[in-house]
Amino acid sequence: MTFMNMPNWLKQRVFLTPDRRALVFENKTWTFAEMYNETLKKASVLSLSGIKKGDFCGVLAANRPDMIFTIQALQQIGAVAVMLNSRLTAKEIEWQLRDANASHLLFDSLHEKKASAISGIPSISISSNSTDEQFTPRDLFSMGEICSIMYTSGTTGRPKGVIQTYGNHYASVTASALNLGLHVDDSWLCTVPLFHISGYSILMKSVLYGMEVRLVEKFDASVINESLQNGEATIISVVSAMLSNMINRLSGTYSPRFRCMLLGGGPAPVSILEQCKQKNIPVFQTYGMTETSSQIVTLAPEYTMEKLGSVGKPLFPCAVKIDGENEGEILVSGPNVTTGYLNRQEANESSFQDGWFRTGDIGRLDADGFLYVLDRRSDLIISGGENIYPAEIESVLTSHHAIREAGVAGVADEKWGSVPAAFYVANHPVTSEELAAFCIEKMARYKVPAYFIETAELPRNASNKLMRRELAARWRDDHAY
Template sequence: MNWFESRVQLTPKEIAIIDSETKESWTYEELHERVIKVASIFYTKGVRKGDRVAILAPNHISYFDFFFASMKIGAIFVPLNWRLAKAELYYCLNDCDPQLIGVNRKFKPNLDGVETNATYIAIDTNNYIDELYDQKASFDESLHEEDPLAMIYTGGTTGRPKGVVLSHKSILWNAFNTIVSWGLNKEDTTLTCLPMFHTGGLNVLSLPLLLIGGKVVLTAEFDANSVVADLLEYKCTIVLFVPTMYHMLIGTEAFKTATFPDMNVFVSGGAPCPYKVYEAFSKKGIAFKEGYGLTEAGPNNFYIDPNETMHRLGSVGKPMLFNDIKIMIGEGAIAPVDEVGELYVRGNHAFLYYWNRPEETNATLVDGWVRTGDLARQDADGYVYIVGRKKDMIITGGENVYPLEIEHWLEAHPAIDEAAVIGLPDEKWGEAVAAFVVTKMVLTAEELEDYCKQQLTRYKVPKRFFFVSELPKTAVGKVDKNTLKARYSNTDSTIS
């Protein structure tokens, strides 16, 4: 079954994709015509079922051309992270061994010196197909729902990037689950700013909306003022940003004066969202909620009514209709109400396996459940709260400390712009709680220590404060705590 072709039959003349930069738009029928041509290009260049087709480009219509063409002929779509260091990018290319790579000229230097047998095609404009297409090919591949459709590489902050293989079924069921649980319909429009090499850019809203017949507006770069203008111009009804984007957005005059009359809800994902972002939307009376997911599952797993968000601050809600969750402590024990444990997720939206990583696949997929590596708790009413990454938990003097609680309190300080908390090696405590803060005005470590003591148990109060101009970020805007640990683990100072 090719659901995209069924959608084209139902709403051929409706707008599917808009390029916010060029103002070009494509109906479902026009997008389908592009897909047929790109699939033919793939086929004539030797791409067959199971072959990998990679793309290295900013957000662009070609992502959908490549994805749906891969769906048609049974290839595996591999969007490459253009923010990776060259060594990591080369690793991904050698790992997936693509038959064909589509490259935007902006990122062509990223591939200088790489050795590959892949065929390169240039995707520099929206009309790149015209220079490549010769004639329509015929396809007779037998496709099944368990066949691989996409491979998305994880960020690589904990070692080499892993290729997460998603089947036709897993991508389709994530879209089903999102549409039904979040109440999406064909009148909805989103603005896709998150890079489409990331599951958030591809799978949170873009593909679900195309399945239901909605509209996707593409923008290649995130500029907070331009984003506000685009949201208003295209009458967007739902949008996903990561907390770093919201941090920039709420500080603009454009946001402060806009009313967003068409917007149903702003969604935050990718990392826990600071409470100051919740408050900014609450003050304007605009619906806001937080989601949770990972490349290996979904990435959509929970639903919360936006009317509940300020009453259950920080909650991602309850499991969506077509997936299950459990929170585990130790081996085989379900966590009691409000006790922290590791979050497990199960559903048809789960990934198939890690490419060329059988041992890591077996460690993550356990009896049909995806071990997320994230810590969570569930309250008596069934609402789930993400506490943080299991690997980020700090054990200081035998006590468990969850950085997110401290980060939220620090970021509530009016003089603090951003904060990150990690554990650093310490002879006495094993790990010392260390806080890194970006400030708007001068603060001292003593002032911050006193501030923390107002809210936090003594062992949670940071023993080291570092004042930094900015926090290192990953490719999708998450704070890169591994970089902080690498830079500061050997420091002896308690105050910096």
């Protein structure tokens, strides 16, 4: 298959609008020309360290300018960025690096300790390094070339590396522009992690649109509200937990310059949407995933209450259908959809069918073509925008000598929307504190169950499959008021 080539994105942006502001972080700003210079310096260091075109390089860093320069530098070299969730443990990160056959691990000063715990993979600090060597960037990007890899957990508990090509990112960026429009003075407030597709896609939009990004290292609702009230940004990406926090702390209204609250990571509570409507906050609810290079379905704000519970209609170059008469698995297609999972032939064979990607989510389409998501990948728990898969937690729990069986389900939580609750059958007595401590050693803290409930047996169907929905229902019944 022959893929289209395009001019090097950042190089082309600098050619077009070199003096336009590209990045704001704390009290410092960079134009696109200045960002390009920083990127080439970073590319020189990485190239001299042995990174070459086609290499897969893990990126473990915080939302800081060095991370952006590093991502762009890898694109200049032609290396693939394997974006690593910094909340994972060193063991989880090492597994992903080895699964991707990564040649190097790139880390910043905040993650030096975690990086040092990973052995056998050359590591390079991206903080405070420089060289006088001049790097010559490549002229063209191939749309079929792999740009980034992001790992997403599967129902078996083993993460899968999602392949994202330059073409996928370009299609996603274009689809977003056709949906939201482009304003020459747009500024995207980036408070979501750059290692997530939601954050990474903002960087792609910035270069292709010629748009300013205001980068925030850590989310603080009061600080974000102040920024939006001062008119410092026109667009922001949030998940439900962030939006709820912002609305609860908001006094007054946002600047008229603010035009889009892009909401992902699961549906927002009706009460929050009503408050947003009262305060004239334009909320665009979305449905998307790592496999679709960000959003693929979006609900315009004028339909928020009329189509309550819907995530909207597919973006212009995309399509959605249901594998069933009334409701069933959601299938999507479009140029932004991944070409497959890295080194996962079996998963690829089961996930793609006649040009459609099987999301594993259950939904329905109404008579007007609006999509309603009924179940997110069946048992997926979305906690504060993070995807948590019960099978992964269950695998850890059953490795504890006191646990015979374990089942995990998502239960409602005021702060995070949903949190994991673990039900277990014990071989011998064990405390919740012991189990929590054991889990903390094995997985990221956000995956650790908020509750541990001992039970005589776990609910199973005739095929002996664990019925996690019954666990969630049991929790609701026991905690009903």
